[in-house]
Amino acid sequence: MISRTMRATDELQVLMDFYYHTVPVVPHGEGVFCYKGQVLDGGLAPGDYGMASGDRVDFFLEMRPDTFVTVTVRDARGPEVTRTMRMTDAMQDLFEFYFEMTAHVDGTFVSSNGWRISPDDTPIDLEMEGATCHDVYFEPSSKHNDPDAGPSRHK
Known part of the structure; x- marks a missing residue:
C-alpha cells in the first residue's frame, strides 16, 4: 500500500503522479484510479468526491x-x-x-x-x-x- 497525505483542495493528479513515480514499472498514464467504484478525474480534488481522512483510492492497471x-x-x-x-x-x-x-x-x-x-x-x-x-x-x-x-x- 502506498500512502500520501493531501489537502482536500489539492488536485488528485498530484496523487496520481506520486503513484507513477513511486511505482516505476507502471507506465505513466496507464490504468485508472477509483474511489468507491468511481473513476477519478485528476483535475478534481478529494473534497469534490467527499473524501475524508484515511479514505482509500484504488488503482487498477486494466479496467474492463x-x-x-x-x-x-x-x-x-x-x-x-x-x-x-x-x-x-x-x-x-x-x-x-x-x-x-x-x-x-x-x-x-x-x-x-x-x-x-x-x-x-x-x-x-x-x-x-x-x-x-x-x-x-x-x-x-x-x-x-x-x-x-x-x-x-x-x-
Whole structure:
C-alpha cells in the first residue's frame, strides 16, 4: 500500500503522479484510479468526491467492465463500507477490509438473495455479474449461529 497525505483542495493528479513515480514499472498514464467504484478525474480534488481522512483510492492497471464489481457492505448498526474488487477475488478480502474499517470483529455476511457468504466465495460465485454495484449485508455475531440468518449456498 502506498500512502500520501493531501489537502482536500489539492488536485488528485498530484496523487496520481506520486503513484507513477513511486511505482516505476507502471507506465505513466496507464490504468485508472477509483474511489468507491468511481473513476477519478485528476483535475478534481478529494473534497469534490467527499473524501475524508484515511479514505482509500484504488488503482487498477486494466479496467474492463466485466472484470470489476463494487460491493457495499450494509449493516443496520454501523457504517456502510464500499470496495471495488475483481470478479475473481475471494470475498475474504472484502471481509478483512470491512473489519479493518469498522469496530466489528465477527459476524455473518449475507448476499442480497439471502445466501450466507463463505470467505472463499467470489463475486462470480455469488452471481454478481451484470451490474456494477452490489449490496452485501452484515449480521453481527449475535445472529451468527441463528439458523434463520439465511441459507448457505454450500450444501
